[in-house]
Amino acid sequence: MFGTVKYNIARVALTVVMMGAGASWAQERYPNKTVEIVVPWTAGQATDIAARALANELSEKLGKTFFISNKAGAGGVVGSAYVARAKSDGYTLLAASTGSVIISPFLNDTSYGASDFVPAAMIAKSPSVLVTAADFPAKNINELIQLLKENPGKYTFASSGNGSATHLMAESFNLGNGIQAVHVPYKGSSTALTDVQSGRVTYMFDTVASIAGLLKSGKIRAYGISSKERSASIPDVPTIAEVTELKDFDIASWIGLMAPKGASPETLAVIEKAAQEYLQTPDAKARYQGMGLGINPISNSEFQKVVDREVALYSDLLKKLELSK
Template sequence: MASQRLLKRFAAPALLAGLLPLAAHAAGGGGAYPAKPVEVVVPWTPGQATDIAARALTEHLTTAMGKSFFITNKPGAGGAVGSAAVARAPADGYTLLAGSTGSVVVSPLLNETNYTADDFVPAAMIAKSPSILITATSFPAKNVQELIALLKKNPGKYSFASSGNGSATHLMAEAFNLGYGIQATHVPYKGSSAAMTDLVTGRVDYMFDTVASVAGQVKAGKVRAYAISSKDRSAAMPDVPAIAEVTELKDFDIASWIGLMAPKGTPQDVLDRIAAASQKYLETPAAREKFLGMGLAVSPMDNARFKQVADGEVDLYSKLLKQLGLARQ
């Protein structure tokens, strides 16, 4: 009898101890994910294309997955500030990065950062985002040929803005300048909103910015759109020709991706849940129409394909930065 009492006394705590890891797994990323709100860090200021896309998707994920997916903006250093914060976060699926080519791929190649692209794993591809070459409407060049001629004729006189060192818009402008031997001063900002403000007021002269950010300003008559960075025109702004279409740079084709990334080590089942919910939504006509209205082309794909895209861009931009003489030594 004494032995039976001892067995009962110690069996319950032992059983409880054995169940605790299972409960913790369920709460952190197993069948119950998400069991609490999920923070999605946007490493840019509000209003930038990554921010716009992430807000649209997280609104859907909040409904579809039953817990809040909320946005936190952490801009700075070409997307490196917010990206580094996510890279250091627990790999449990409750802190995600609204990543892009610039913040995930380019920034670590260009600048001293405490993370690399390998510190993240794909959670959900959202969209592809080409950019448009723009100036204020008061700028004297009326088309891209006039713009190129003016910039080439006045080396060092003009300046170009970007959403930050290492951002895709920075590299698009550098590649454009290199292609035509243009010498201009780079003025980096903490996001495209501030850059756009200074462009409109004439503090800087030209820049590349995403279709999502530019479309409204073009319609309002505040900026002039010259050409788009991708080889194909954007369905959102079909009247704007591609650079490859109207200049000598026939191979110019640069468009950044936008997607949710997670810290390396995040459970695969968590990543699969996020990807499945995102892909199901992005494949609907309603989602395609909504994102097109924001100047973005949805690009739903599984995470294996997303990883191939990101890895391919590491190679692409490594070579481009070396060619431009901008690669970090």
């Protein structure tokens, strides 16, 4: 009798332990429900398109729906703040970019900073191109630099707005070369590029996707890529680092998935692995290259290094330009 009771108690205890282990496994397995990816911009923008393509693949690979939720406003701040406040369980992710995560917190009174997010998967890198009108007299970038340096204050450069990525790329280029030129900010890159093409404004940095058609038709001249790697979309255009004295010049916007600070490494590793597997396929390369984006399937630890480097870069640059809040 006593032995039977001991046996039953032991069996119940073992069952409880096994049930607990099963519950723990069920809780830890990711994903086990729908995942929201917040795009802090309107539908159709580059970050939105890039995130949607990856969301479809994650849904197929991981067996749960990853859906896009557009929460636009205040230059990416509205959607980014929403994710920063979300639970750090990996079920709310941000389709992050340089502007919303790195630059905006330096320029505005946001409720978040870059340190409130952790990398989940780098998607793509979007370098910009230094361009002028097709008939501008400088035939190469070093001739352009010399002409600009010799005529301080005479020439102008356009951007898609004060504090935008294209503005800060140009300012970094100018500072590095000792160039004094007049900034002409626009409300978007399309109008700015039109005025550069016509010669109303001298030069600007703009994305590969924006300038590719004009470059092919001979309506503008391209001098250099802002990143250290050439663009597969326009491989004949050299990087600024390889043909000028700015050997460390490497500034490019990026698009990636980030989670609220505190998300578990195990959860992040699941997203990272699935994303990298897709980004290394011919389909992904063709799709993103078609948008003028470079595939960038780096690890999350390398992604964090990119973020840390850019926080330091833009913090220093914005202070020099007296644009910090």
